[in-house]
Amino acid sequence: MTRIQRLTAACRTAALLGCSLLLTLPAVAQEIQPNFPVELDKKLAALASDVNEVTMNKTMLKFASQFLDGKDKNDAQAQRLIQNLNAIYVRSYEFSAPGQYTPEDLKTIRHQFLGPDWNPMVKVRSKKGEGDTDVYVKMVGNEVKGMFVLDAEPKELDMVYISGSIRPEDLKELSGNFGVPNLNLQKSATKEAK
Numbered sequence: 001m002t003r004i005q006r007l008t009a010a011c012r013t014a015a016l017l018g019c020s021l022l023l024t025l026p027a028v029a030q031e032i033q034p035n036f037p038v039e040l041d042k043k044l045a046a047l048a049s050d051v052n053e054v055t056m057n058k059t060m061l062k063f064a065s066q067f068l069d070g071k072d073k074n075d076a077q078a079q080r081l082i083q084n085l086n087a088i089y090v091r092s093y094e095f096s097a098p099g100q101y102t103p104e105d106l107k108t109i110r111h112q113f114l115g116p117d118w119n120p121m122v123k124v125r126s127k128k129g130e131g132d133t134d135v136y137v138k139m140v141g142n143e144v145k146g147m148f149v150l151d152a153e154p155k156e157l158d159m160v161y162i163s164g165s166i167r168p169e170d171l172k173e174l175s176g177n178f179g180v181p182n183l184n185l186q187k188s189a190t191k192e193a194k
Contacts, residue, residue, distance in 0.1 A: 039112065040105055041091065044157065047100045048093035056088045085164035091157075098129075098154035106152055109159070110134060113148050129154060 045051045056064065061082045068075035095101070113120075113136040122135035131153040138146030147166055151158040 040101075040108060044091070044093045044101060044105070047095065048157075049096040050092075050094040052090070052092040054088065054090035058086050061085055061088065081166065085162060085166065087161075087163040089159075089161040089163075091159045093157045095155045095157075100155075101152075101157055106132070106150070109150060110136075117145075118148075 045053075065079045065082050068079050070076050070079060093101075117138045117140060118136050119139055120134065121137045122133060124131075124133040126132060131151065133152075134148075134150040136148040136150075137144050138148075144166055145164065147160075147162045149158075149160040
């Protein structure tokens with residue numbers, strides 16, 4: 001085999017290998033789960049008097065769902081919902097005094113959910129400083145593939161990021177389960193309507 005023939009064979013092998021890698025990339029990319037997308041995690045945790053963190057990937061969700069009672073209507077509904085989820089991330093920070101996080105911190109968090117797939121669904125702002133609520137939905141095609149809830153009160157900051165297929169109305173079924181705090185989104189939506 002001449003040098004040119006070896007070089008041609010090597011190029012052909014590299015091209016075939018490259019093509020096969022490109023074909024497998026979408027499948028590999030779907031398996032990789034994003035980290036909790038909040039850049040301020042460490043800063044907020046250092047300032048908070050109490051920190052609660054829940055991180056559950058698909059394997060952990062499946063494991064945790066075994067402890068739900070399938071005969072109970074609410075537990076059965078929660079089990080059904082988590083089958084379509086990739087992960088749940090919850091961060092809850094309690095502060096000893098108001099002002100421990102800044103409006104700029106909230107802006108940084110919200111900015112992470114401004115993109116082609118993410119859409120703001122609920123935006124509640126309190127002029128009295130009682131608290132703000134944001135709900136962002138990740139739309140891929142016509143399906144919801146993720147949801148982020150930010151609830152900011154003077155002495156508490158709660159964030160819930162759900163990766164996977166979920167309907168906004170299903171959030172109430174997850175509230176109180178898997179570390180997701182009780183979210184009263186209906187109350188927030190009513191505030192926004194007023």
